[in-house]
Amino acid sequence: MHKLPVKVGGLELSSPGMLASGILDENGYTMKRILDEGAGAVVTKSIGMEERNGYMPPVVFEGKNWLLNAMGLPNPGIDHFEDEIVIAKQSGKPVIGSIFGSSVDDFLVLGQKMESFGVSAVELNLSCPHVRGYGSEVGSDPVLVKNIVKELKGTLSIPVWSKLSPNVTSILDIARSASDSDALVLINTLRGMAINIYNRMPVLTNVYGGVSGSSIKPVGLRLVYEVRKEMDIDIIGVGGIDNHEDALEYIMAGANAFQIGTALMHHGRKIFNEINVGIGEFMAHNGVSDLSKLVGRAVQ
Amino acid sequence: MHKLPVKVGGLELSSPGMLASGILDENGYTMKRILDEGAGAVVTKSIGMEERNGYMPPVVFEGKNWLLNAMGLPNPGIDHFEDEIVIAKQSGKPVIGSIFGSSVDDFLVLGQKMESFGVSAVELNLSCPHVRGYGSEVGSDPVLVKNIVKELKGTLSIPVWSKLSPNVTSILDIARSASDSDALVLINTLRGMAINIYNRMPVLTNVYGGVSGSSIKPVGLRLVYEVRKEMDIDIIGVGGIDNHEDALEYIMAGANAFQIGTALMHHGRKIFNEINVGIGEFMAHNGVSDLSKLVGRAVQ
């Protein structure tokens, strides 16, 4: 496995590419395998207080260069998730616990339990676009965001990352309210939908879902850039990364590290190592010895 | 040319597909030709008070299934635009005048001049994502939007359409403030950017641009659907329409008619007629005699 050490959001990773939350991270064995095959860290599926089955399939729909999903935050509930983290941690690499809730108290309990399970950091899902009462409904309220982050930072001893929604008029308003976080994770999916014209119905059972994949890269890059231009905080870029060039675009827009989700569908687990190799070659060709030298380089 | 008459936003069109503002609509001859070859109407480039050259190229960048542009609202100024409208109107079909301004007064003057030039309706650009002081900066202020629409509706005798931005937390807030319009046009481009990793610079001279093309279709459909679910107003769908199936998705999500921009790049002017034929065949196969029967059919 190609190494490319980075420091980000209070952690040291052996490479900058992490598995994004919600993709192949429900089963501990899957996460372990992805870590073994080159991811620098994995973020777990977002875990809540109670067990949820999520929405009835269809929960995904594939378009040209985009994927639409409305899983509906299926999760076993925090009290059933410890085993998976224990299995994943056998890889020896960091596991980041993603959590979602509807109140400061929810997030606090979830964060404390995650910490006790041994995760290296928690990632607050303030941005899932398709579940009422959670995700972006929480994440578009600056005061609530500020209180959640403050409370967790005051209580936990592990780093706290905040994952924000692109479906907002001003990302800076929310980013500033989450500025106590050790890192901002940008972006979650764009809210979207698809219709089957033959039976005249929305394709997803939930009607609305989140758009991911290479179609959203220009939007993700823009949000990372907008935040990097104004704030001195670690940023983890996510959204449409499909190869090392995409990853480098995010880094030059201001991301210190990055996450990958949808691209696993076409490239499989090997994408993490391939991207590490590609970035390594780019650095060698361009005389760059330290990846952090490229962070935000394109910001004007 | 295949006919498919529709009524929308106070106009009667021979077919539901119009040319979107900003694409191939600066030169009257170009607009005339597009009308002659099957578009139901054309919307002109957005015209302002003063002549503007727009940004220095690069002003466009093509990605996988998306296009990024920051033309920068080049336009000859309203006082130089009459000739183009006169030329375009030789086709005998409706020309819609798109206008942008930074105040109620700007919009009023522009609307009155457009009306005097003989346009069939005006479309208010409340949504261009990349020019300071115009477009979405105006269009994300509900009070300003309300005043602009009210003033124009009170003064002009031609229909007034409002084109809204997808880069907002709540489309309904803005849609409601523009509800005096004869139609809402949804959506303008998503704000995005691209970086060239070799010279470590944003590709567009303006850094930020608008994302268009098939990548934005799921977002456009969602916004049309969200508004149709709550409001009884004519909607014109735009964003990523590439064929008749995409157009029918917009119609079933709630659009009464639609506009096409980026797809002209790959399909040329013939796309309008091809889509009309495709919709006609779909209607015949499915026993639908009137396109309006399909409007909003997928809304649950």
Added chain:
Amino acid sequence: MMDRIIIEEAHRETPTVVSLYFTWNLDVKPGQFVMVWIPGLGEVPMSLSMTGHKKCITVKAYGESTRKLCELKKGDFLYLRGPYGKPFSNVKGKKLLMGGGSGMASLRSMIDDQSTGLVAAKTAEEILFEKEFKEKQFITATEDGSKGIKGIITDAMQKIDLSSFDMIYVCGPERMLKAVFDRLKDMNVRAEFSLERSMKCGIGLCDSCSINGFQVCLDGPTFSLDELKYMDEFGRTKLLASGRRVMI
């Protein structure tokens, strides 16, 4: 990316199983599956029980979605995406096709002169595809003894010389697969198993189908005997729709 396909024939195989025939202009291999959308009810994975020019799915009615599928008639539409998954390997020579319940669906397209069927069911009337095998090449076990050997599939396995086959293909519920696997794992035979786990996406993203880090929808559904030897989740634990780990 979802195809809408007209049903050309609907054939009732047993009181609870229906085969739906259609033409679909795609290359499909035995062992692969599709995701079938039943609008308003759900989306379910289904093996292709015929993989030539004419294609077929064979559906057993369990819940609401599959019950609805079983009611479809000629002229109705199927909404499909796929095909997905790794097919069975294509082996020349003597084949043993072992199936339980609707598991026979994914084996059906491999039935030929060289293949022997070993089919288990609860009762005689639930046995699938008997007529498609050569007369002497079909063994069956029913739990109620209404046909063939009284017992389960592993009872029937004792009656035949497993080592005489060039390849053994197995498909059915995971508990059955595990029982067969335990019999075969120390024998000198080649075998492939088609697994069924909860499948929400079918395209390797949601992790609902995973087993020991492999995605059944992508790395499977077919796995070889040797691959399964390294999977300690096999036949032991799985995740529910919520992701909660339970014993099988």
Added chain:
Amino acid sequence: MMDRIIIEEAHRETPTVVSLYFTWNLDVKPGQFVMVWIPGLGEVPMSLSMTGHKKCITVKAYGESTRKLCELKKGDFLYLRGPYGKPFSNVKGKKLLMGGGSGMASLRSMIDDQSTGLVAAKTAEEILFEKEFKEKQFITATEDGSKGIKGIITDAMQKIDLSSFDMIYVCGPERMLKAVFDRLKDMNVRAEFSLERSMKCGIGLCDSCSINGFQVCLDGPTFSLDELKYMDEFGRTKLLASGRRVMI
């Protein structure tokens, strides 16, 4: 979609014109063009002056962007997108290549034994590609009379038998094209003209290059004599960068 390509050779053709050679693994035909990004300064359309395995652009320094291009050296990089546009038609037989100024760039890749050059320039030192023509197949006109015929291109046209050519290719500023067109339009000759208009997008979207409803970047830049007969904007009006219509 933008390619970054290393310059293999930079050759000064005249005091204000430089040819930049590079390898680009794409199929390009004579008459097509690329958009060249000069980071920080702008993006400009440039014809390919060589279209085989080795490719070339030949740049005349007008403004800041082209001046910068003319300063590039071997080992520097070009940022290109394309190729775009409709090529010249590929005609066998005797060809006349008529060019003014940097217009010769798009004609250069068609120079062969069968072609005659008719090149106009202000002064002798600005004449391009003379050496690439066969000796007797080159006619030139300079405004100051420093070489060839004293006068403009249409003066030189009178010295040759235009009807002896199977095809006449013309490239240069629109005013020159129009003058040539007016000479040819009633003659029994075949001719194609490559037009230059303001080009912001190069891909048929922005309308800045349009003429009578045709996009020069997409439907052109090459147009036949017959096509131009129907274009009353040709040589008469055009749009500025703002879209304001002006007389040419």
